[in-house]
Amino acid sequence: MSFEALRREILESAEKEANRILEEARSKAEKILKEAEDKAEAIKRRKRSDVEARLRNNMEVALAVKRLEGKRLVYMKIMELLRMVEEASVERLDDIRRDRSRYLPVIKNFIEKGFSELGVERAKMFYSIEDEDLIKSVDFKEAVKGFDLTLVNSGERFFGGIIMSDVDEKVFYIATFEGRLREVMDRDLHIILDILRGDDGK
Numbered sequence: 421m422s423f424e425a426l427r428r429e430i431l432e433s434a435e436k437e438a439n440r441i442l443e444e445a446r447s448k449a450e451k452i453l454k455e456a457e458d459k460a461e462a463i464k465r466r467k468r469s470d471v472e473a474r475l476r477n478n479m480e481v482a483l484a485v486k487r488l489e490g491k492r493l494v495y496m497k498i499m500e501l502l503r504m505v506e507e508a509s510v511e512r513l514d515d516i517r518r519d520r521s522r523y524l525p526v527i528k529n530f531i532e533k534g535f536s537e538l539g540v541e542r543a544k545m546f547y548s549i550e551d552e553d554l555i556k557s558v559d560f561k562e563a564v565k566g567f568d569l570t571l572v573n574s575g576e577r578f579f580g581g582i583i584m585s586d587v588d589e590k591v592f593y594i595a596t597f598e599g600r601l602r603e604v605m606d607r608d609l610h611i612i613l614d615i616l617r618g619d620d621g622k
Contacts, residue, residue, distance in 0.1 A: 517580040530595040534584035546574040546583040
């Protein structure tokens with residue numbers, strides 16, 4: 421083989437090797453670039469996911485705070501309405517107490533129930549200072565005729581109704597307007613709250 425032919429063969433072989441090395445380097449570079457892009461995309465996705473999760477959490481916290489604030493406002497409104505219901509009830513009871521023709525039958529009914537509840541034939545009836553005039557009236561004396569009842573000024577200023585006891589004051593029957601109103605409010609509070617919330621039970 422001549423020197424020229426040998427030189428050409430070496431150059432061709434070197435060129436092929438250089439091309440192979442370049443191709444391999446290009447392939448590795450593309451692979452490294454692809455991996456870098458994939459990692460960068462994964463980092464971006466993770467960061468985006470973290471940001472979205474944080475935003476979601478912030479939104480959930482904000483919504484929870486708004487819900488609590490809404491519930492607080494609703495609760496305050498319900499309590500205000502409940503107070504108004506109680507005040508309106510007190511006004512109506514006061515109207516009854518001031519109208520002797522309506523109040524006297526209520527007192528008589530309380531007395532009848534008091535005897536029944538106490539299971540006695542003789543009893544004491546304690547009345548409010550407010551009802552002094554009614555108790556001393558002819559109408560009242562006529563209404564309680566037939567009851568063996570000792571009338572006692574309680575010395576207290578309670579809002580309508582009576583308190584009864586056996587003659588020894590061991591057992592009591594309380595039928596004051598305050599007591600009855602409180603009993604109704606406590607017993608039927610859930611119904612009142614449903615009405616105030618606009619829940620008709622359906």
